[in-house]
Every structure is written in structure tokens, then in C-alpha cells.
Amino acid sequence: MTYVVTVDTQTPEGAPEMDPLQRAGAVSLLEQGFASVDAIEGPDGLEVDLLDSIVAVYPGGALLKVFVDAPSLELAEDAVASVVGELLDRSDLLSEWIVNRCEVELHPESVKESLDAAEGPNAPPGDPAARRDHHARTAQGPGSEPRPETDHAAESAAMRVTLSSMAGELRAFGPDMFGVIGEEDGDIDEEEDCAFATSAEDARLAAGALMHGTHLLVDELFQDLQILAQHRTTVAESEQPFWLLEGLPGRYALQYDVSFARRFLVTAIALTTRFTHGSFQHLSCVAEELVLRLLLEQAKSTLDLYGLLESGTSSALDSFADQVYEDMDHEWLYDDAADGIDEESALASLGVAPMGIKSWFTPFNEGRYVHPYAFDAQEGAGRE
Numbered sequence: 018m019t020y021v022v023t024v025d026t027q028t029p030e031g032a033p034e035m036d037p038l039q040r041a042g043a044v045s046l047l048e049q050g051f052a053s054v055d056a057i058e059g060p061d062g063l064e065v066d067l068l069d070s071i072v073a074v075y076p077g078g079a080l081l082k083v084f085v086d087a088p089s090l091e092l093a094e095d096a097v098a099s100v101v102g103e104l105l106d107r108s109d110l111l112s113e114w115i116v117n118r119c120e121v122e123l124h125p126e127s128v129k130e131s132l133d134a135a136e137g138p139n140a141p142p143g144d145p146a147a148r149r150d151h152h153a154r155t156a157q158g159p160g161s162e163p164r165p166e167t168d169h170a171a172e173s174a175a176m177r178v179t180l181s182s183m184a185g186e187l188r189a190f191g192p193d194m195f196g197v198i199g200e201e202d203g204d205i206d207e208e209e210d211c212a213f214a215t216s217a218e219d220a221r222l223a224a225g226a227l228m229h230g231t232h233l234l235v236d237e238l239f240q241d242l243q244i245l246a247q248h249r250t251t252v253a254e255s256e257q258p259f260w261l262l263e264g265l266p267g268r269y270a271l272q273y274d275v276s277f278a279r280r281f282l283v284t285a286i287a288l289t290t291r292f293t294h295g296s297f298q299h300l301s302c303v304a305e306e307l308v309l310r311l312l313l314e315q316a317k318s319t320l321d322l323y324g325l326l327e328s329g330t331s332s333a334l335d336s337f338a339d340q341v342y343e344d345m346d347h348e349w350l351y352d353d354a355a356d357g358i359d360e361e362s363a364l365a366s367l368g369v370a371p372m373g374i375k376s377w378f379t380p381f382n383e384g385r386y387v388h389p390y391a392f393d394a395q396e397g398a399g400r401e
Contacts (some may be wrong), residue, residue, distance in 0.1 A: 018086070018087065018088075019068065019084060019085070019086050019243060020084070020085055020086075020087055020090060020093040020094075020121045021082055021083070021084055021121065021236055021239065021240060022082075022083045022084075022085060022093055022094055022097040022119060022120065022121050023080070023081070023082060023083075023118065023119075023120060023121070023236070024080070024081040024082075024083060024097060024098075024101050024116065024118065024119045025078070025080055025081075025116070025117045025118035025119075025179075026078050026079050026080075026081065026101070026105070026114045026115065026116050026117065027077055027078035027114065027115050027117055027179070028077055028078050028113075028114055028115075029113045029114070029115060032113075034076035034077055034182065035074070035076050035077075039110070040074045040075070040076065042110060043074045043079060043110060043111065044072050044074050044079075046104075046107075046108050046110065046111060047070075047072045047074075047079065047081070047104060047111075048070070048072050050104035050107065051067065051070040051072075051083070051100075051104070054067050054100055055067060057085075057096040057097075057099065057100055063088055063092060065085050065086065065087040065088075065092060065093060065096035065097075066085060066086040066087075067083065067084075067085055067100070068084040068085060068086055069083075069084040070082065070083045070084065073232060075179075075182050075183050075186060076182045076185075077178065077179065077182040078114065078179075079114075080232055081101065082232070082236055083097045083100075083101075085097060090121050093121060094119055094120055094121060097119060098116065098119040101116060101119065102116065117175075169324065172323060173323045173324045173325060176319075176323040176325065177222065177323075177325060179225070179229075180221070180222050180225030180226055180228075180229060180319075180320075180325070181218075181221045181222060181225055182225070183224075183225040183228040183229060184220075184221040184222075184224035184225040184228065185224075186228045186293055187224045187225075187227055187228055187292055187293060188292075188293055188294065188295035189291060189292050189293070189294070189295045189296065189297035190224065190292070190297075190337070192215075192217055192220045192221075194336065194337050194340050194341075195215050195219070195220035195223050195224065195333040195334075195336050195337050196214060196215030196220065196332060196333055196335075196336035197214065197215050197216070197217055197220045198214040215329060215332055215333045215336060216329055218329075219327075219329035219330045219332070219333045220333050222320065222325055222330050222333070223316065223320075223330050223333035223334045223337065226315075226316035226317075226319050226320050226325075226330070226334070227292075227312060227313075227316045227334075227337070228293075229315075229316070229319050230312050230313075230315030230316040230318075230319060231289045231292070231293070231312065231315075233315050233319075234261070234285055234289070234308075234311060234312050234315055235282070235285060235286060235289070237260035237261050238260070238261055238262075238278070238281065238282045238285055239282060240260055241259045241260050241261055241262045241278060242275065242278040242279060242282055244257045244259060245262075245273075245274060245275045245278050246275050249275075250274075251270065251271050251272065251273055251274045252265075252270045252271075252273035253270035253271040253273070254271070261311055262278065262281075264310075264311055264314070265307060266307075266350035266351055268350070269374045272374055279390075280304070280378055280390065280391040281304060281307075281308070281391075283388050283390045283391045284302075284304045284305060284308055284378065284387070284388060284391045285308045285311075285312075286388075287386075287387075287388040287391070288300075288301075288305050288308050288309070289308075289312070291386075299343070299381075299384075299385060300341065300342065300343065300381075300385075301380050301381060301385035301386050301387050302376075302377060302378055302379055302380055302381060302385065302387050303347055303370065303371075303372060303376060303377040303378075303379075304377040304378050304387075304391065305387075306342065306347040307347060307350075307377070309338075309341065309342070310347070313334060313337075313338055316334060317331070317334060346370065346372065347372070349372060350372060378391045378392050379392070380392070
């Protein structure tokens with residue numbers, strides 16, 4: 018079975034942030050290292066095939082997505098932890114990096130089933146924190162001492178640093194998009210300013226959470242696509258749990274098949290690439306509006322998980338959504354009371370874009386960009 022193992026590695030505590038040249042070097046070292054590995058030998062001669070890898074380096078470390086074909090989840094995690102540990106040890110630049118996390122991010126309904134299937138004394142513990150420690154020791158090599166248990170406050174502080182360091186990757190948006198008042202707005206009354214402005218720190222956390230959510234979004238859509246491809250089914254007909262596709266409007270669940278999932282994944286990558294490249298101007302179609310909805314939910318979940326979803330960060334994300342969305346018409350798709358509105362042609366005269374699923378990948382107008390794969394595939398489906 019194919020597993021996607023997420024590895025979170027960071028530079029040593031107190032180390033200076035990497036400059037752009039060092040980050041490029043880290044990317045090259047990691048990508049070349051993964052390219053040199055075809056298979057990993059596990060216990061009892063079992064092999065784990067390394068299929069692909071995605072390397073995302075930021076000033077304080079790297080987030081890795083490693084795709085492997087393994088007999089079990091636990092073997093996949095252990096094998097990737099071992100390989101990453103070896104790759105880090107090979108390089109002077111990376112040798113002191115720390116592996117904070119190495120795990121398959123399973124849908125909650127699949128976690129217990131996978132862990133219950135593990136047998137033998139070497140099966141990893143079911144507790145997530147204990148499993149993180151187990152894989153960290155695997156990456157650090159035999160004989161290493163167990164890491165001290167990290168309390169929630171320490172994890173929250175570490176994630177605060179991580180998210181802040183990732184904020185700069187969201188190049189298309191400045192602090193003002195998150196509600197930060199700039200010097201050019203200095204004529205605003207100071208008391209009024211303090212009442213509704215977002216702090217720069219909260220804006221950085223919100224931007225970092227969106228970047229962190231982008232990695233999860235693409236990864237989880239890829240896993241949803243794999244489920245549909247393996248079982249040749251739709252979201253409505255499958256008995257398997259889905260990470261994200263179940264979060265789309267339920268009325269169309271019978272039409273969420275492999276073809277749809279591919280188009281939606283391509284759309285998500287195209288949109289988030291414009292976010293990080295700095296070329297974003299407007300949302301281009303209904304599908305992008307739905308992608309952003311999922312991305313905002315990912316960002317809020319991350320902040321909430323680490324105790325960072327407070328009034329300031331929540332307001333920052335709300336400000337971002339208010340300024341990126343031109344309207345919230347797509348929310349009607351989630352309202353059972355509005356069933357049929359997606360087929361109401363009279364709404365066009367009111368400036369409301371067509372909401373039916375056949376129009377999701379159609380640009381709002383000639384000036385909007387939709388990736389050719391998503392648009393052409395949808396047009397072809399419409400002509401059949």
C-alpha cells in the first residue's frame with residue numbers, strides 16, 4: 018500500500034535562520050539524497066519502496082512528504098525515519114538538524130485499525146506523542162536516549178516559531194490583508210485603530226498557518242484521490258473515510274469521482290502556487306472559492322490544535338477571507354434550504370455566477386485564470 022509520510026525537521030535551537038542560498042542548498046541535498054534511494058530494507062527482510070518525495074524548505078528547517086510502498090503503516094514510518102536520519106548525517110549543513118515528527122497522517126477512523134493490526138514487540142505505541150518519540154529515536158540512531166516528554170506549552174511555542182518562519186512564503190499578501198494597520202493609515206484615530214487592528218505577530222501566525230495548511234491541503238487531496246482511484250468509486254458510494262472531499266457540498270457527492278478529484282487537486286495547486294509566487298490577483302472560479310474554504314479550515318485547525326487560535330489570529334484569518342473573497346455566494350451550496358439555487362438561471366441577471374458543479378471550473382470572466390487541465394477536462398465532460 019502507498020503511504021505518505023510527513024517528516025518535520027528543524028535546525029538546532031539557537032541556530033541562525035538559513036538565508037536563500039542555504040535553503041537552496043538544503044533543497045538540493047535532500048532531493049539528491051532521496052533520488053539516490055530506491056528501496057529500504059526493513060526487519061525480516063521486508064522492503065519498502067521509495068516512490069517519490071516533496072521537499073519544502075523554510076528558514077528554520079524543512080517539511081518533507083515521502084511517498085512509499087510498504088506492507089504496513091508502521092514499517093513505512095520506521096523506514097522513512099531511518100532514511101531521513103541517514104540523509105541528514107551525510108551533510109555538514111544538515112547533520113545537526115532535529116527530526117520533530119515522522120508519521121503518516123491517517124484519517125482518524127483509520128488510525129485505530131492500523132495500530133490494532135500491528136503485532137509483535139517492535140510495534141510502535143498507539144499514543145501519538147509516544148510514537149513521535151519512537152520515530153525521533155529511530156532517526157537519531159540506536160542507543161539514543163528517549164526524548165523528554167514535551168508539554169503542550171512547549172509544543173505551542175515551537176509551532177509559533179515554525180508558523181512565523183513560514184509566513185514569508187505567502188508572497189502574494191502583505192500584513193494589511195490580515196488587518197494590520199500600516200503607517201499610510203496613520204490618520205486613523207489611535208483608539209479606534211487599537212480596537213480593530215490586527216497585531217503584526219497575529220498576522221504572521223495566520224499567514225504561516227495558511228502556508229502550513231497548504232502543505233496539508235495538497236497532501237490530503239492527493240490521498241483522497243488515491244482512495245477514489247484504488248476503489249473506483251465516488252465519495253458518496255465509498256465506505257472509506259476522506260480527508261477533504263467530504264467537506265465539499267454534499268449534494269454533489271455522487272459526482273466526486275477520480276476525474277473530479279484530479280481537477281480539484283490541480284486547481285488547489287494552481288491557486289496556492291499563485292499565493293506563494295506572488296502573482297495572485299483574484300479567485301478565478303467556484304472551485305477556487307471552495308479550495309480557499311478548505312484551506313482556511315486547515316489553517317484554523319492547525320492554530321486551534323496548538324492553542325494559537327485566539328481572537329487576534331482568528332480576526333486575521335477573517336480579514337484575509339473578507340478581502341480575498343469577492344462574495345460568499347458559494348456558501349449557498351452548503352445550505353439545504355437553498356437546494357436548487359445552483360440551477361436558477363435568473364440569478365445571472367443579479368451578477369451571481371452559475372453555481373452548478375458543471376460550472377465550478379469555468380472562469381468567472383475572460384480575465385481570470387483556471388489551469389488548462391481543470392478547465393479543459395470540465396469542458397470535455399460537459400460536451401459528452
